[in-house]
Amino acid sequence: MIANLVILRSRMLTTGNQLKAARMLADMDQLPLAEASKVSVGTIRNMEAQGGNTLKSSLATIRAVQAVLEDAGIEFLNHGQPGVRLKAP
8 A cells, every 4th residue: 555655656747837838838828728627717826826736636636647647648756845747559
């Protein structure tokens, strides 16, 4: 169980900067991301405004936003420092 939690946390959206970088890499504006995630654009703005701090949104909101970005080809990395990259083809 603990190993699964560590793996999950190592691949999770955790900061506002990571969200913004993922969105830019996916070439996606805030509004389409919000609509696809079924959250308000204000929620996306607030999440990104957290900067390098840990996101304060609910886990359900974070997972919804992350799922949309992953479907757009983004891979989340947290190996010591949050990051993003395009998924390998």
